[in-house]
Amino acid sequence: MTANAHVLSDSATMLRRNLRHMQRYPSLTLFMIGIPVVLLLLFVFVFGGTLGAGLGGVSGGRDRYLAYLVPGILLLTVATAAQGTAISVAMDMTEGIVARFRTMAISRASVLTGHVVGSVIQTALALVVVMGVALLIGFRPTTGPLAWVAAAGLLALTSLALTWLSVALGMSTRSVETASNLPMFLMLLLFLGSGFVPTQTMPDGLRWFAENQPFTPIIETLRGLLLGTPIGDSGVIAVAWCGAISLVGFLWARRLYEREPAHR
Amino acid sequence: MSATAAPPAIHAAGLRKSYGTQVVLDGIDLDVPEGTVYALLGPNGAGKTTTVHILSTLIAADGGRVEVAGHDVDRDPDGVRAAIGVTGQFSAVDRFLTGEENLVLMADLRHLGRAEGRRRAAELLARFDLVEAARNPVSTWSGGMQRRLDLAMTLVGDPRIIFLDEPTAGLDPRSRRTMWQVVRDLVNDGVTIFLTTQYLEEADRLAGRIAVLDHGRLVAEGTPAELKRLVPGGHVRLEFADNGEMEKAARLFPGASRDDESLALLVPSDGGVGALRSLLDQLEHASIDVDGLSVRTPDLDDVFLSLTGHADTEKGAA
Known part of the structure; x- marks a missing residue:
């Protein structure tokens, strides 16, 4: 078909449109960067002393907790960005x-692709800033450049998965307010994993859940790639989760876009 | 005119659409010849917008066949989309972009190429008197300017068939006239226009043919003149200073109805200049003194009253 011959150029056009939106109205982007930075500082400087002591070991304290926390905060950045995506998609669909x-x-997929690629770029930007702040307050990765590249790749993959999911979530609602609340469960899920405290400290039922939900293998893999802790089969499970979430989000979003607009 | 040779720009047969138990379109047949203006006239809720949405591939009909520019809307929607332009009732502009960026966006999506896209954007900005504000975000523009941009965006790809859903609703009289002129210019270039309106006057001024839609059915279809013949209610109201003059006039126009209380006579008339002149000539000839004169032409209320037996109670509700 004529329309499908232009998938790439149409998607690029839509991406330009979305990037221009972000550039012109940076408040959402700033919010997406601000939340994880504030939480990073809060957890390290307010809770960090006590939580770090709980991690055990001799060096203990704040620096130890900072090292433990960074992978979780990076994922929190991705989740916050996903929330922003859901909001901007929901807003866009009312236009x-x-x-x-x-x-x-025009290629039907291009409207969605433009949103997804734009959001992934936005997330990457946020991750760079958050990582910069982490380095500034004393975070020191212990592994080599190759592992960092792998960590960046995994974050990109996670971002892609959560973005497709939030594009679908953003489209499934008729109001921007609902859309802004929907990805809250992503935040909650993050806290019910190994991002902020080790799962061993949780009661049995919760611990089982924490160890088998998608964020934990992703966090454990990131931790391994940045700090050299054992990864085990977390890496494979993390990539599988990302692939599955991407696929579900993509198929769901596409179906919602094909759906007829509401009768007014 | 070779109306028989050219295939219709738009052909619809037995169009049906329901939302739940609410029947919106109940078997609509339309044939719009190429290069003409076709007006779909009706009150709010008659199904005008739904018809435009189906013809422009935005929603699917429950039944019936539709061909636009020779393409079936179900089997080849992209063929239809490549030939049409749509300006809906709600501003289809990107409020976060500038006017110029909006037009370039359309040019990019029509794959016009960078240089041609910019040239076309500049030309349309000039044509619609939007050059001054072109670099400001559209969210800062007035409603009338956004409407003009909306239409300009529709024209970027030089569509052969254009749908205008209530293009002048809410516009001030000057903008309305500008819009009418744009429509006339487009038709002179051979473009087919399908427009919906609540105003008989608008349909009368622009359209070659008018279809009247009411509760999902076409209750009348024809040229404006044909339609107006169906509509009684047009008259000239003559007012007199005294009863004697009125009696003389009443003998002169036996078909007139009289309003004795206010010494007025209602003479049936289409309100046209020719009819008025002949009426005044007759009065002059019979040396009848007329105190006041006013013309009442049929409006949409009359159309609906005579065609459907109910008044257009919802007019102006939106």
Whole structure:
């Protein structure tokens, strides 16, 4: 079909549109960077002394907790960005211009692809800033450049998965308010994992859940790639989760986009 | 005119659409010849927007066949989309971009190429008197300017068939006239226009053919003149200073109805200049003194009253 011949150029056009939105209205981006930075500082300087002592070992304390916390905070950054994506997608779907796109001979996937690629770029930006702050307050990765590249790759993959999911979530609602609340469960899920405290300290039922939910293998893999802790089969499980979430999010979002607009 | 040779730009047969138990379109047949203006006239809730949405591939019909520019809307929606432009009731502009960026966005999506896209954007900004504000975000523009940009965006790809859903609703009289002129210019270039409106006057001024939609059915279809013949209610109201003059006039126009209380006579008339002149000539000839004169032309209320037996009670509700 004529429309499908232009998937790439149409997606690039839509990406330009989304990047221009972000550039012109940076408050959402700043919010997405601000939340993880504030939580990082809060956890390290307010809770860090006590939590670090609980991690055991001799060096103990704040620095030890900082090292433990960073992978979780990086993932929190990805989750916060996903929340921003859901909000901007929900806002966009209420705009008349999307109805116009539907009556034009353009690749149908391009509207969604533009959002996803734009959001992943935005997330990468946020991750760089958060990592910069972590380094500034004393975080020191112990592994080599190759492992860092692998960590960046895993974060990109996670971002892709959560972004497709939030694009679908953003489209599934009719109001921006609902969309902004939907990805809250991602935040909650993060705290019910190994991001902030080791799962061994949790009661049995909760511990089982924490160890088998998608964020924990991703965090454990990141921790291994940045600090040299054992990864085991977490890496494979993490990549599998990312692939599965991406696929579900993609298929769901596409179906929602094909759906007829609401009758007004 | 070779109306028989050219295939219709839009052909619909037996179009049906329901939302739940609410029947919105109940078997609509339409044939719009190429290069003409076709007006779909009706009150709010008649199904005008739903019709435009189906013809422009935005939603699917429950039944019936639709061909636009020779393409079936179900089997080849992209073929339809490549030929049409749509300006809906709600501003289809990107409020976060500038006017110029909006037009370039459309040019990019029509794959016009960078230089041609910019040239086309500049040309349309000039044509719609938007050059001054072109570099400001559209969210800071007035409603009328956004409407003009909306139409300009529709024209970027030079569509052969354009759908205008209530293009002048909420516009001030000057913007309305500008919009009418744009429509006339487009038709002169051979473009087919399908427009919906609540205003008989608008349909009358622009359209070659008018279809009247009410509760999901076409209750009348024809040229504006044909339609107006179906509509009684147009008259000239003559007012007199005294009863004697009125009696003389009543003998002159036996078909007139009289309003004795206010010494007025209602003479049936289409309100046109020719009819008025002949009426005044007759009065002059019979040396009848007329105190006041006013013309009442049929409006949408009359159309609906006579075609459907109920008044258009919802007019102006939105």
